[in-house]
Amino acid sequence: MTAPRPELDVAIIGGGPAGATLGALLAMDGRRVAVLERDIHPRDHVGESLTPSNNAIFSRIGFLPKMEQAGFVHKEGVGWTAPRSPVWKFLAIRTSDFPAPGAVQTYSYNVERDEFDLLLLRHAHELGAKVVQGATVKRVLFEGERAIGVRVELSGGWEEDVSARVVVDASGRRCFLANQLGIRRKDPDFNQFSIFSWFRGVKPHPPGYEGFVFFHFLGLERAWGWHIPIKNGVCSMGVVTDKADFGKSGKTHDQFFESLVQRNRTFRAVMEDAVRIKPWWIEGDYSYQMDTIVGDGWLMIGDAFRFVDPIFSSGIDVATYSASYAFDAIVKSWSEGEEAAAFAEYERTVNDGVDIWYETTDQFYRLQQLFSRFSLDRRYKEDIARALQGNPYNPQNRxxxxxxxxxxRDAYRDVMADPHNLLRPGALDVPAEARA
Ligand SMILES: Cc1cc2nc3c(=O)[nH]c(=O)nc-3n(C[C@H](O)[C@H](O)[C@H](O)COP(=O)(O)OP(=O)(O)OC[C@H]3O[C@@H](n4cnc5c(N)ncnc54)[C@H](O)[C@@H]3O)c2cc1C
Incomplete structure (x- = not known):
């Protein structure tokens, strides 16, 4: 007697950008796929600035026209300001000046996540994925080592077991399966905390830079503010800092945010008349990786497999590209019958790509001045612009x-080896005795 055929080809836990993209790809390929989403969309979410590389995936699933119709703000580049620079003295990289080969368009988008995530999830549904909202996965079911399905709680509290040939965890930073298996490792170096909200009345960007995402540095290690223009004159404004800074401060959220805004002249000036229009949104403890991201009958994608500090807006890029590589791996495992090899290749590809994001972030935090120097240097400008565009999985980009x-890294070593180098951290600080 043969075992009954699983009800689904793929059960996906979570209907954020990763789960919805994979759902769309599998549905387009005629597979029986369900996207099980705990919340009812639209729901708020952090992460509003997209890399241009996402466009290639959106185009692959036929979603790009919907992005355009939604009227999201076009993003042509990124800029950054230093804490003590005069107001609106900044460095910027117009990423649209260096389109990747075959790029479908030069700009990307700043998105309201409630709207963007809903559109993408609905797109997966329209392509034929079974999308169930208000469906919380309680457990991934295993037979021996092999994942064979999920236990889901539906909105009325009813539980149901659903069998699937492959289970994909796309549960975001909840890391559902990694927690079930006990394989999530917190990053020892990045223990960030962030607080953000939406504001009206933020002063506009200088002409020619509309839609740019600005980062305002705060003169504290690994701390920065983000400034993302979204639709209808609203801006998403947030700060990221070491978690201990907030704990030590003894301040309320309002006071803490305000104290960081005051550290940067441009940030302070643009926020002068700004009015908050949403409650504060807090995120913490967010960099981690897993011991492994694939197994017998299961894979992890998006934030559920790894998360690095968001300074380069890499999150949705990781979500959509890992979904796309997971799709390739799953289909290959069925066509060639070599699941372990196909999933191992997936793991290598996506981890190699995210390693690049991680190292770029690490270099940036080591010495921001050096990073800025490289961004201005004609020899590196295009390389850096291309890195900020995303898709580090492509061998040429990598x-x-x-x-x-x-x-x-070499330049950093040289700077640190020279005690008189003015790029060293704190080299330009005035000694206390000279200030007296
Ligand atoms: C401070 C901060 C700033 C950021 N800024 C940016 C940015 O500017 N640009 C960018 O690209 N990224 C940014 N990110 C990252 C971005 O938010 C994520 O990378 C992105 O949302 C990942 O998509 P995902 O689909 O993997 O996960 P999510 O978007 O989190 O989606 C996961 C979904 O799974 C559902 N779920 C969870 N558990 C279950 C369960 N048990 N059963 C069913 N459903 C479940 C959740 O409800 C959710 O809808 C930022 C992150 C932080 C913390």
């Missing part, structure tokens, strides 16, 4: 990024 990262 090699380019590795080259510039190596040169940055």
């Amino acid at each position: 090699d380019r990024a590795r080259r510039v990262l190596k040169d940055m």
